[in-house]
Each structure stands twice: as structure tokens, then as C-alpha cells.
Amino acid sequence: MVKLSINGTVKELDVDPDMPLLWAIRDHLDLTGTKFGCGQALCGACTVHLDGQPIRSCQTRVGDVGDGKITTIEGASGKVAEAVQAAWRELDVVQCGYCQSGQIMSAIGLLSSTPKPTDADIDSAMEGNICRCGTYQRIRAAIHDAANRLG
Structure with missing residues (x-):
């Protein structure tokens, strides 16, 4: 057990x-x-x-x-999760959607520890998350948007 x-x-x-x-x-x-x-x-x-x-x-x-x-x-809940999920929706990040739960969980982890990430911070934190549809630019933009929402 x-x-x-x-x-x-x-x-x-x-x-x-x-x-x-x-x-x-x-x-x-x-x-x-x-x-x-x-x-x-x-x-x-x-x-x-x-x-x-x-x-x-x-x-x-x-x-x-x-x-x-x-x-x-x-x-996933709280201010960071809500900001990430809102940014994902508004920037229409999802294409096929298969990888997105993992992408979102990694983004929440990044913004929880690094509230104002640089592109390099985002690339490093998201490096192990593969998107077969190639939505990496939208993912990066959504993470920046979520950071801005958090103030």
C-alpha cells in the first residue's frame, strides 16, 4: 500500500x-x-x-x-496557475494540445520561482518540454504575458 x-x-x-x-x-x-x-x-x-x-x-x-x-x-491553482492558463487561452497557444499540460506545469514552476523570466530563463526552464506542433514562440509569449499579469 x-x-x-x-x-x-x-x-x-x-x-x-x-x-x-x-x-x-x-x-x-x-x-x-x-x-x-x-x-x-x-x-x-x-x-x-x-x-x-x-x-x-x-x-x-x-x-x-x-x-x-x-x-x-x-x-493547478493559485495566482500563477490562473495567470498562465489565462495567457495560454488568450494567446491561443494550443495547437494539437497533447503536450500542453506538461508545458503549463513547467511554466507554472518557472514563474513560481522566477517571476520576471528572460527569454533565456524561459528557454532553460522549458527545454525538456517538446511540442510536436512547434508552438514554442507562442509558449514563450504566453509565459511573458503571464509574468506581466502577475505584476
Whole structure:
């Protein structure tokens, strides 16, 4: 039995502690906003927050989470999350949308630690998030827009 604190609620799961966190989130908790992309922590589609920091859930074992607090795209809230989501909508960032939950979670992580990021900060923070549609310019613009909204 593994206990996970996810989106503000503690859940007990009867899963192997070696199971990737992604599968616990999607298959056992039915939170399907977090996506499977590559399974090797290379694309960022599976990005969630662990204690406020973006991590790749496909390579994080549930047994390694411990007492950490997990936030998925479904649980993203607060001023930064709202600013990012509003900017994403208004700048029409999404094309196919598959990578966007991971992109948004990485952007929230960046703006939570760096409220006024430079282009270099954005490129560095978003480097591991791949968008097969190539919306990188819109993503960067939305992050700047969200930073401006936060003041």
C-alpha cells in the first residue's frame, strides 16, 4: 500500500512502489490530464509538481514520492496557475494540445520561482518540454504575458 498526497487529498493505492507515478496518476486515480509521451523523461508531457517543483512522472517511482505533495494539471491553482492558463487561452497557444499540460506545469514552476523570466530563463526552464506542433514562440509569449499579469 502506498499513500500519495495528490491535489490536496491523500490517497491510498494498492500498487507496487516501483510503479511510475504517471501510471498511478492516470490508471489508478483517473487523472488523465497528465500525458504519456516518451516514457524516458525526454518530452515533458508527463510533467507534474512534487512539492512545487516540476518533475517527470514517467520516471518517478511512487515509492520515491514519500510525503511529498503532488500537483497535477487538474489541481493547478493559485495566482500563477490562473495567470498562465489565462495567457495560454488568450494567446491561443494550443495547437494539437497533447503536450500542453506538461508545458503549463513547467511554466507554472518557472514563474513560481522566477517571476520576471528572460527569454533565456524561459528557454532553460522549458527545454525538456517538446511540442510536436512547434508552438514554442507562442509558449514563450504566453509565459511573458503571464509574468506581466502577475505584476
